[in-house]
Amino acid sequence: MSTDGVDNSRRRFLTAATSVIGAVGTVGLAIPFISSMNPSARAKAAGAPVEVDISKLEPGGMVTIEWRGKPVWVLRRTKETMKNLEGMADILADPDSDATQQPAYAKNLYRSRTDSPNVVIMVGICTHLGCSPQYRPELAPDDLGADWKGGFFCPCHGSKFDLAGRVYSGVPAPTNLVIPPHMYLSKSVILVGKDGGVA
Secondary structure (H helix, E strand, O other): OOOOOOOOOOOOHHHHHHHHHHHHHHHHHHHHHHHHHOOOOOHHHOOOEEEOOOOOOOOOOOEEEEEOOOOEHHHHOHHHHHHHHHHHHHHOOOOOOOOOOHHHOOOOOOOOOOOOOOOOEOOOOOOOOOOOEEEEEOOOOOOOOOOOOEEEEEEOOEEEOOOOEEEOOOOOOOOOOOOEEEEEEEOOEEOOOOOOOOO
């Protein structure tokens, strides 16, 4: 076969052009594929710390936020409910919070940071089977008994927790509610999910 009259420069140009177009196409396909392996913004946010403004939270009020896909309660307790926490040791399974369900700075009667004992932050999931207990701040209602001084009642299996998230004795839940790491960015803003490494 004769190669007379074949323009080799044109052949090289076409080969180079085809290679460049193929490479661009491959990169164009690879970028979305590789990007799909990165966590989404929503997934990143699910594990990221969450800021909570409590400036408008009245005593006795509670707000629920989401952190790591779980409900987290921020409760501002009243002076009366704070006092009621002191006399409950006899009816609680772990009144001194000996189990490791809170950071060291929240291992106290109120399960809060000592500079803000009236505010408690808890993961709102029952430690029995993962239901979400109901906030029941009233005193001694008929369905919860005379020893009820406000707290959280799990309707799934009847577990009860006081307003510090400590579990009552003789209920299905084996342990207190979990206190997540948290820190105050100011007097009215809390960062849930991070504590600045403070023990």
